[in-house]
Amino acid sequence: MPQKNTELTVLETVEAAAGATTEEPAVSEEAPPPEGSEMVASRAEYDRMKGERDQLLDRLARLQAEFENARKRAERERLEFRDYVTGSVVEQFLPVLDNLNLALNSNGSAHQLRSGVELIVKQMDEILRQMQVTPVPSEGEEFDPRLHEALGSVERHDLPDQHVAEEIRRGYRLRERLLRPALVRVVHNSKQTGE
Numbered sequence: 001m002p003q004k005n006t007e008l009t010v011l012e013t014v015e016a017a018a019g020a021t022t023e024e025p026a027v028s029e030e031a032p033p034p035e036g037s038e039m040v041a042s043r044a045e046y047d048r049m050k051g052e053r054d055q056l057l058d059r060l061a062r063l064q065a066e067f068e069n070a071r072k073r074a075e076r077e078r079l080e081f082r083d084y085v086t087g088s089v090v091e092q093f094l095p096v097l098d099n100l101n102l103a104l105n106s107n108g109s110a111h112q113l114r115s116g117v118e119l120i121v122k123q124m125d126e127i128l129r130q131m132q133v134t135p136v137p138s139e140g141e142e143f144d145p146r147l148h149e150a151l152g153s154v155e156r157h158d159l160p161d162q163h164v165a166e167e168i169r170r171g172y173r174l175r176e177r178l179l180r181p182a183l184v185r186v187v188h189n190s191k192q193t194g195e
Contacts, residue, residue: 092127096120128172136171138164138182147171149181153188161189 103116128134136147143150143162154165164184171182 089131092131093124096124096127099123131174133172133174133179136173136178136182138167138171138184140164143184143186147178147181148184148186150186151183153186155190156187157189157191159187159189161187161192163187 099116099120103113103120106113106116108116138148140159141148141164142160143164148164148171151168156165159165163186164182165187166185167182168185169183172179
């Protein structure tokens, strides 16, 4: 009788280690268990589950590696796209730079130099227009803190209060997105504020 309990304890230990979830039929006390057949079955179950675990771990490692490769590839493509976009923008401004260098090397009069610079500014404006970059309207417009940055105020009676008197630096927007606000001086009309 003590030998049967020892065999059952060994069998239960092996099943617990193998993680077997199936219930074994109850062992009758009259018939002794078959010599080692249950041990062989539980060992086979243990090996099968160990193999499944190893396959799942291998699959997890492969998926992690694939994810890391995809993340690196996306980052590389993003950098390549940024370089491509930057290159296409810079390429459009190279003729402007060439014309500025020609203006610097010219021996013309101040009037000729000024007219050359005006042509370069027109060329720049055209490039910006093609890129859908437009200037922010400022002078004479009502001051809008979303579009204008106030540098100071000036006392004037010919313009309404809180309107832009002078544009110091032009602001630009790309389609509807503000690239930079216009730097302006705002009118302070004491006649209108007193009323």
